[in-house]
Amino acid sequence: MTIVKQLNEMIYHIYHVEHTLCADQTQLDSHFVSTYQIIFVSKGKGSIEINGEVHLVEAGKTFFLQKGKKVQVTSNALEPMEFYKISYSYKSRYQTNGKWQLYKEEGIAFPIEGEVYIDNHSQVLRLFEQLYESAREQDDLRQYRQTSLFMEFIYMIMKEILEQKHDVVKGMERTFNYLKTDYMKMISLEFLAEMAGFSPSYYSRLFKKIKGVSPTAYITRLRIERAKELLVLSNRSFQDIAQAVGYKEESYFSRMFKKETGHPPANYLKISRKKIAIMRHTFNGDLLALGVTPHVSVRISDWENFHLKDQLKDSRIIVTYDSVNSLDDLIRFEPDIIVSDREWGERNKDLSLIAPTVVISYWELDWRQRFLQIANIIGKHKEAKGWLYRYDKKAMQAKASIRAQIGEKTVLILRIVGGKLRVYGMDRNIGCVLYQDLQITPPQEVKEIKWRKTILPEELPKYEADFIFIMCSSPKKDQKLWQQVQSSSEWKGLKAVRSFQWHQIDTYPWIDYSALSHELMIDHIISLLAPTNKAFE
Structure with a gap:
């Protein structure tokens, strides 16, 4: 669900609106936020520390604070701060069995968090001034006016975020495309930031948020990945390869190569051909x-x-x-x-x-x-990272498809092996794909099981679910137990059995706890739970 859709389906309640004028260098007491809050800086400079992370503050910056965060505000002595603070709560709709139900207090996490900069400073300031004035009114219509002003502010924030996101994506993509082809050149942070249209500090933070590493580490990764290809596919000397990827000295190249891969170039070449x-x-x-x-x-x-x-x-x-x-x-x-x-x-x-x-x-x-x-x-570190990226993308698409088909309905995994009936849990084998990667809802009792748990057939009603996947091994004692389970009143009384929503599945790939098997599982799960959707590439 997009941020806009989440916000559209919320009901807001304003508790309190404050206006604080800091005198000289003021440091407000560090405290834990007891409600959801928004701080809008209308004037001056300073800093705000949120859970140990310090943000520099100036007029126009807005901070969305989640409940429970530890916050400390410090004003600049030369340019004292003024800021408004709104304390609010919200209700959001939630689903049960695939259907939207009543609104629930803070049912999902508020989708905006942290620092947001607003260009239209004066218009937002007028909104907060009106919110502050309305908070002092005593008539019964005060909450309606506050909610109306708050919704207008949310509209402005979302418009700003969407416009900034578009500009950010375009700016960052310019630098990413440049690095793909020119990684071997001498490249400074200032050069990349100017190409993107941001300050060096903002560009560096944004780069790490998108790529997971700093620009310098990313350039090193690109260079070493190309060096790995040249080592395996060419007969060039280590010195030539070092210079081809941007290192003047072979010794420095070797150190960076070992730091990135865990092996010096000579050993990597041997390992890759083993x-x-x-x-x-x-x-x-x-x-x-x-x-x-x-x-x-x-x-x-x-x-x-x-x-x-x-x-x-x-x-x-x-x-x-x-x-x-x-x-x-x-x-x-x-x-x-x-x-x-x-x-x-x-x-x-x-x-x-x-x-x-x-x-x-x-x-x-x-x-x-x-x-x-x-x-x-x-x-094969690069190949593994790429594979995991594609797997997570496939899992995300599959999750959306399955959620659209079955909503919050629950799925139970059973296996008969060694003459025992087992329930599979959250952390390993099929459970980690079903419940973690695809975020399909388990029965309540399953949430306490990490790997697997042996149960008696009489205990099956405790694990009531909308769908059941069951595996049965081939030995006679397992097949006999499976027949006994199917004949039992406990099995016949299960909701999934009564509605014919149970599936007998093969042992493999379901219990093979490996990368390739998990990818195959996603295809199988889609075919069982969302059969109208094709498997994803």
Whole structure:
């Protein structure tokens, strides 16, 4: 939902309007904001500290303060400040089961926060003067007048924000396009800021907000990414590559390259051409997402149903993860580097005698952290960041499509395996895609489950949901339990079962906690919950 739409659907109530004149250098007591507030500076200069972040203040600046923020205002001694402060509350509509319900007090976070500069200073000042005068009136119509003036102020703010946003986007895009082609030149912050049409300090803050790093760090990243391509795709010397990307001295280039990638150029070149052995099947999905097929992989027991087996057809496959012959297989296949999880590494402590070994924790890292770590090992950091950006964009589009189809309806994930019935929670496997990336609503009881929880069939009503996804493994005891569950009164009484909104799904890719599998899951989830929408590219 856009900011404008959110604001349009709010009802406002003005509590208090103040006008403060600071004498000389005044420092108002630091305090926590107990209501939503707006501070408009009408005159003078100073600073305002919000949760430890200091903003310089001058006439025309406006600050939207969220409830609970710690604030301190300090006036300049030579140009004392004058400012108006509005304390207000709001109500916003909320959805239940996909339908708009009554208004709820502060139901969503107020969409404007922090510093806003207004060019039309005099018009806004007149509005605040009228708001201040209306606050002193005693008649019953005061609140209507205040609300009308407040809405006019919000209109002016939004018009200003939208116009500034357009100018900002155009200015920043000019510099981004320039850096893509001229990153190897000597480029100063002042030069980029002038090209964008902003002050150096504002440009620097805006750049970091958009790109996540400073302009200098971004230029370094562009240079090193190009250097990585030249290292792999050309036979040029390190000195030539250093100069081609903007570094005069090879030694400085090497230091910057190692700082950015974790490896000096010579080691990176070797790593990028290595034969990689993956000794946990989940890691295959991370490597394949980076466009790399492992030289060696492990074959899981349920190989025929493993969703990535066709993409691993060019790999040498070790029989199973737990095979006693796996070390002999590794020696025979001659990998250059071994990537294993901690459990496999601890059982096979002589791995380093076969090839350099990197041990990655499967349980302690989330899938994004592990994906980036594997990418760094093989020199694919840029590709990993790009992949994650595309994945998040796809998830955002899918989330909107699914939300439009099912609203706030809940989805439950069940699995029958090892003769047990399990509920999957919020943090791993299918749960992290469904509940975190796509923000689909879980049943209330599921919110307390991090990974999974074994339950009895009789407990199913506690996990009532609008939709159910269920997986069942192939062993006879699991199939028998599945038949018992389907025959039970608890199962038949579930809302999703009564309305035929339950789906039996395959084990893979749903429990394969990897980058590529999660992308595939999004497509499957769309097909189940929003079947009229095509999967996103």
